[in-house]
Amino acid sequence: MTKAGDDxxxxxxxxxxxxxxxxxxxxxxxxxPRGQVWGFLGPNGSGKTTTIRMLCGLLRPDSGQxxxxxxxxxxxxxxxxxxxxxxxxxxSYWEDLTIRExxxxxxxLYDIANKKQVVDQTxxxxxxxxxxxxxxxxxxxxxxxxxxxxxxxxxxxxxxMLDEPTAGVDPQARRDFWxxxxxLSAQGLTxxxxxxxxxxxERCDQIVYIAYGKLMAQGRVEDIIDQxxxxxxxxxxxxxxxxxxxxxxxxxxxxxxxxGNALHVSGGDLNALMALIEDEQVDGVTWRQARPNLEDVFIxxxxxSIDTSVGV
Amino acid sequence: xxxxxxxxxxxxxxxxxxxxxxxxxxxxxxxxxxxxxxxFGFAINSDPxxxxxxxxxxxxxxxxxxxxxxxxxxxxxxxxxxxTSAGAGTDALQSGEVAFVITVPAGFxxxxxxxxxxxxxxxxxxSDPSAASNAIGMIxxxxxxxxxxxxxxxxxxxxxxxxxxxxxVHRMYNPEGISQxxxxxxxxxxxLTMTMIMITSIAMTRETERGNMENLLAMPARPWEVxxxxxxxxxxxxxxxxxxxxxxxxxxxxxxxIGSFWLLAFGVALFIIANLAVGFTFSTMAxxxxxxxxxxxxxxxxxxxxxxxxxxxxxxxxxxxxxxxIFPLTHFLRIVRSVMLKGxxxxxxxPNIWPLLVFIAVAMAVAMKRYRSTLx
Numbered sequence: 034m035t036k037a038g039d040d041x042x043x044x045x046x047x048x049x050x051x052x053x054x055x056x057x058x059x060x061x062x063x064x065x066p067r068g069q070v071w072g073f074l075g076p077n078g079s080g081k082t083t084t085i086r087m088l089c090g091l092l093r094p095d096s097g098q099x100x101x102x103x104x105x106x107x108x109x110x111x112x113x114x115x116x117x118x119x120x121x122x123x124x125s126y127w128e129d130l131t132i133r134e135x136x137x138x139x140x141x142l143y144d145i146a147n148k149k150q151v152v153d154q155t156x157x158x159x160x161x162x163x164x165x166x167x168x169x170x171x172x173x174x175x176x177x178x179x180x181x182x183x184x185x186x187x188x189x190x191x192x193x194m195l196d197e198p199t200a201g202v203d204p205q206a207r208r209d210f211w212x213x214x215x216x217l218s219a220q221g222l223t224x225x226x227x228x229x230x231x232x233x234x235e236r237c238d239q240i241v242y243i244a245y246g247k248l249m250a251q252g253r254v255e256d257i258i259d260q261x262x263x264x265x266x267x268x269x270x271x272x273x274x275x276x277x278x279x280x281x282x283x284x285x286x287x288x289x290x291x292x293g294n295a296l297h298v299s300g301g302d303l304n305a306l307m308a309l310i311e312d313e314q315v316d317g318v319t320w321r322q323a324r325p326n327l328e329d330v331f332i333x334x335x336x337x338s339i340d341t342s343v344g345v
Numbered sequence: 346x347x348x349x350x351x352x353x354x355x356x357x358x359x360x361x362x363x364x365x366x367x368x369x370x371x372x373x374x375x376x377x378x379x380x381x382x383x384x385f386g387f388a389i390n391s392d393p394x395x396x397x398x399x400x401x402x403x404x405x406x407x408x409x410x411x412x413x414x415x416x417x418x419x420x421x422x423x424x425x426x427x428x429t430s431a432g433a434g435t436d437a438l439q440s441g442e443v444a445f446v447i448t449v450p451a452g453f454x455x456x457x458x459x460x461x462x463x464x465x466x467x468x469x470x471x472s473d474p475s476a477a478s479n480a481i482g483m484i485x486x487x488x489x490x491x492x493x494x495x496x497x498x499x500x501x502x503x504x505x506x507x508x509x510x511x512x513x514v515h516r517m518y519n520p521e522g523i524s525q526x527x528x529x530x531x532x533x534x535x536x537l538t539m540t541m542i543m544i545t546s547i548a549m550t551r552e553t554e555r556g557n558m559e560n561l562l563a564m565p566a567r568p569w570e571v572x573x574x575x576x577x578x579x580x581x582x583x584x585x586x587x588x589x590x591x592x593x594x595x596x597x598x599x600x601x602x603i604g605s606f607w608l609l610a611f612g613v614a615l616f617i618i619a620n621l622a623v624g625f626t627f628s629t630m631a632x633x634x635x636x637x638x639x640x641x642x643x644x645x646x647x648x649x650x651x652x653x654x655x656x657x658x659x660x661x662x663x664x665x666x667x668x669x670x671i672f673p674l675t676h677f678l679r680i681v682r683s684v685m686l687k688g689x690x691x692x693x694x695x696p697n698i699w700p701l702l703v704f705i706a707v708a709m710a711v712a713m714k715r716y717r718s719t720l721x
Contacts, residue, residue: 091563114565125560142564 042067042192042223043088045099045106050083050092057083059246060097065225065239070218072237073227076335080246081227082122085194088225089117102191115143118185122196124177126184128170132161135169136184143188155183175206182213192223199228211236231328242334249334258325263333264303265325266310268296270318285309288332299329369636373643380643384650384665392479393660396444398422401434403451408495412465415491416447421480422487434468438517440693441679444470444477444659457492457509464511471516472686473527476657485512518686529598530681531654533590534674537583537613538620538648539641545579545624546637554633568716576621583617594685604684608691612680615701619673622708629715648674676700 043065050058058080065071075081086092088101090110098105104112126135136155140148156162159179169180178198186193195214199207211233218224226237234240235254242250242257250257268276273296280286280298285305290297300306310320325333364371398416402409416422425443428434434446448466456463467484469477489508496509519526552558561571594600623644631637649655651669658669669675676697683689683697691698 089563091559111565111567114563117563119560119563121556121559121563123556125556127557128555139564142566 040067041065041100042069043099043101043225045088045101046097048084048087048097048099049095050080050087051095056246058087058094058243061243061246061248063088063099063241063248063251065223065241067223068218068221069238070214070224070226070236072234072240073225073243074229074234074240074331075227075243075249076245077229079244081243082196084243085119085196085225085227088113089119089194090114091119115188116191118188118190118193120181120185120193120195120198122200124181126169126177126181128168130169131166132156132169132172132180133165135180136187139184139187145188151187155187159183175202175209178202178206178210179213182210186217186222190222193217193225195224195226197227197229199230199233207233231326231331234327242331244335249337250330254327258327258330261325261330261333262301263299263325263330264301264306265297265299265323265329266306266320267323268298268318268320269294270315272315273318276313276315276318280309280313283309283313287336288329290329290332297323297326297329299325299333301333369631369639373639376643377646380647384647388651388661388665389656390660390662391475391656393476393657394420394480395423396421396476396480396659397425397442398445398447399425399434399437399443400427401429401431401446401448402427403449404453406454408454408457408492409449411495412449412488412491415487416484418491419483419487421483422447436693438468438470439683439687439689440696441470441683441689442696445480460509462507462509462511464513466513466515468515468517470518470687471520471522472518472682473653473657474516474519474522474524475527476659477516478522481514481516484514488512525598526600526686527682529590529594529600530685531678533587533594533613533681534616534652534677535649535654536586536590537616537677538674539645540586541579541583541617541620542624542627542644543638543641544582545576545621546627546631546641547634548579549575549625549628550631550634550637553628569713572625572712572716576625579621579624580617583613583620587613600685602685603688604686605688605690608689608694609681609684612677612684612694612698612701615698615705616673616677616680619701619705619708622705622712623673626708626712626715629712648672651675652678654678670700671704673701673704 041064043063046062048058048061048063049056061080061084063084073081073085083092087094088106090101090106090113094106098107100106101113102116104110104116106113127138130138133152133156136152137148140152145151153162156165161176161180169177172180182195182198193214199210202210207230214224214226215236226233228234237254239251239253240257241248250260252260274291276296277289277291280296281289285300285302285307286298286309287300288298298306298310300309314320364374400413402413413424417424422445428437428446431448434448437443438446446468448468450464450466453463453465465488467481469481471477485508488510492509516522552561562568566574591602595602624641627637627640627644631640647668651661651665652658652672652674653669654674658666658675661669679697680694683694
């Protein structure tokens with residue numbers, strides 16, 4: 034295969050999916066190089082899951098075209114399925130099968146050579162050898178995620194698509210999970226992870242942000258922050274929380290949030306924001322300009338996408 | 346006190362809202378009584394009339410013609426025509442085409458007028474005893490009254506007791522009128538309908554409900570591979586059920602089995618496939634296992650009532666019979682009863698085999714079409 038763009042794991046243009054009257058995914062373009070970890074972000078119901086399903090051949094796009102791992106997403110979904118490991122948002126292995134039976138079933142479906150060895154090895158890696166005969170349904174959330182990850186990497190895929198893999202998992206398990214993802218990435222896998230957690234987004238090489246079916250931003254975290262055109266001021270001190278309600282909705286303050294014992298006020302118009310802060314000086318509260326963080330940028334992007342979708 | 350009432354009211358309102366949202370359950374609550382009323386009220390009749398009858402007349406005379414007219418006018422018998430040999434009459438009984446064959450022997454009129462009480466033979470398909478019994482019970486009276494008009498003047502005395510004609514009843518295929526002979530083979534059909542549809546629709550819906558289906562389809566399994574893989578185990582279940590029912594039928598209930606085992610096996614196979622296709626179709630429509638159960642019930646109820654299992658098929662009005670013809674159970678009941686009790690062959694059963702084949706083709710087509718669209 035010496036096609037142009039072969040270094041791209043995903044190369045799709047104009048991807049669109051319509052459910053009834055609702056456009057779930059609207060003209061999304063994604064160009065994603067191989068061997069990287071990509072974060073896929075966006076508010077709930079923004080079309081992340083639908084996009085992932087279209088990329089791995091589970092759903093047929095209504096329009097658009099492109100390739101996944103060099104295979105046509107419209108015509109070669111079977112080849113894509115063979116080389117992609119897809120982990121669904123909800124645990125979707127069989128709860129009434131044991132851990133071992135689940136892995137054996139997956140191994141059989143992919144027609145993996147020397148199944149027993151692969152399954153044994155996987156159980157060993159997971160640290161589940163002693164519990165291999167336990168029903169999958171009795172595992173805790175974190176262990177279920179580990180089992181699912183093991184099962185969807187069993188067939189040595191070239192690419193992983195993980196749909197909110199760490200939702201509802203405790204911090205330690207989340208950290209372990211990400212270590213696994215980076216380990217797999219180091220082995221040359223391309224990984225696409227959808228998530229709501231900003232700290233997870235920052236663990237990714239690049240991110241894609243979509244809202245209400247539209248692609249809002251794509252690129253490195255730093256670049257997205259730089260390109261957002263957003264300015265942020267941080268207020269610290271006594272009684273900053275009381276400021277929150279006062280600032281909210283004022284011209285210039287597009288987004289006001291309290292975290293880390295400080296108030297973050299962001300806006301796209303630096304002058305308006307500075308003017309507002311001049312007006313709102315309070316004793317005991319100190320203001321400083323700060324670099325917007327990813328969450329500020331996302332909320333800014335989300336508000337903007339609501340504006341455009343309402344405007345249409 | 347008022348607080349408790351308010352809480353009860355709050356729960357009550359919530360319950361109504363949920364009831365309204367769950368269209369399937371709501372539909373069941375409204376539709377089931379309507380269907381039951383319609384079926385029980387209009388369609389079901391335990392005194393079947395207009396039963397198809399053939400005449401085998403070895404002689405023709407005014408008296409014989411008025412006898413035939415009397416049978417037709419009684420509303421119990423619907424004379425479909427005449428046969429020219431006794432064998433043709435037996436064939437028609439065996440295939441289930443007619444319920445009765447009435448034979449008037451040669452010399453009937455002469456013997457009647459001489460007062461010798463000639464015989465009239467009525468052969469009845471008694472494989473379903475309840476369907477035939479009322480007409481059989483009425484025939485003596487029907488014959489006597491239809492002859493009364495011809496037996497006038499010098500023959501008027503013949504019309505008095507004892508009856509002028511000796512009616513000989515042959516209850517074919519089930520001479521003792523044992524209802525188990527009819528019910529037990531029929532139960533095979535009922536049991537298979539119930540479990541095949543329910544088990545498949547629930548087993549498939551369970552995968553969707555738990556999210557397993559998405560996972561399965563993300564792996565390299567084709568839709569038809571999933572379908573075959575999921576259905577085949579239940580064919581096995583159906584065969585085990587069939588074996589149990591047939592063994593019980595033979596050893597516990599003593600139902601005779603005079604037909605071809607292989608013809609029955611063929612019929613059972615078709616019937617199981619037809620039901621699995623229905624179950625599969627339901628599973629593509631139901632989102633929850635509860636809905637799959639409700640759909641099963643909604644198919645099962647009219648199947649049971651309109652197939653001729655519980656009430657004589659011919660007792661129902663035409664429209665109900667037409668609906669009944671759709672259900673696989675209707676045709677399967679005829680096959681299983683005919684093969685076991687009458688020893689019917691393939692040719693005689695063909696009128697019930699092809700509707701099953703058509704049903705399978707349609708149900709499979711719907712299932713596959715629906716199944717594809719659920720992926721999207």
